[in-house]
Amino acid sequence: MAFDFEQPIFVISVAAELADMHPQTLRQYDRLGIVSPSRAPGKSRRYSQRDITMLREVQRLSQEGVSLEGIKRILQLENQVAALQRRVTELSEELERRPRALDSRIFAAGAAGDVVSLARGKRPRPRSQAVVVWRPRNSE
Numbered sequence: 648m649a650f651d652f653e654q655p656i657f658v659i660s661v662a663a664e665l666a667d668m669h670p671q672t673l674r675q676y677d678r679l680g681i682v683s684p685s686r687a688p689g690k691s692r693r694y695s696q697r698d699i700t701m702l703r704e705v706q707r708l709s710q711e712g713v714s715l716e717g718i719k720r721i722l723q724l725e726n727q728v729a730a731l732q733r734r735v736t737e738l739s740e741e742l743e744r745r746p747r748a749l750d751s752r753i754f755a756a757g758a759a760g761d762v763v764s765l766a767r768g769k770r771p772r773p774r775s776q777a778v779v780v781w782r783p784r785n786s787e
Contacts, residue, residue, distance in 0.1 A: 650696070651695075652695065652697050653695050653697055654695055654696075654698075655684060655685035655693035655694060655698070656693065657686075657694040657695070657697065657698075657699065658693065658694075658695075658784075659673055659691070659694070659697070662684070662692075662694035662699055664704035666699050666703055666706065667703075668702060673694075676702070676705065677692065678717065679715060681705055681715065681718060681719050682702055682705065684698050701722070704722075705722075708721065718760060733759050753765045
């Protein structure tokens with residue numbers, strides 16, 4: 648049976664011990680929005696293994712002299728990067744599934760900054776003020 652990294656199973660005292668922190672520190676991080684555990688029906692906090700890993704990272708950054716606001720921002724940016732990486736993967740997989748007929752299309756920037764698809768050999772209308780033209784690379 649595999650362990651679910653996302654499953655909120657640890658109460659605050661166990662999470663604090665696993666993260667080598669005081670439970671009050673975990674409460675403070677929750678109030679500041681640095682690490683937000685799940686809540687059980689009785690409003691008690693429940694931490695997942697991912698939360699414990701994040702708490703350890705917060706502790707490491709704090710020991711290196713990063714402020715709590717700095718830590719919060721770093722975690723937000725790391726989450727954003729992870730989301731963007733997932734999106735790139737999704738788009739790459741989608742591109743692989745599409746037929747190769749799309750390789751002959753050319754794209755330009757429209758007047759409103761939108762992307763305009765052009766037929767091969769055609770120029771954008773003068774009003775579109777195309778500044779960037781992108782042609783998919785042939786993979787063959």
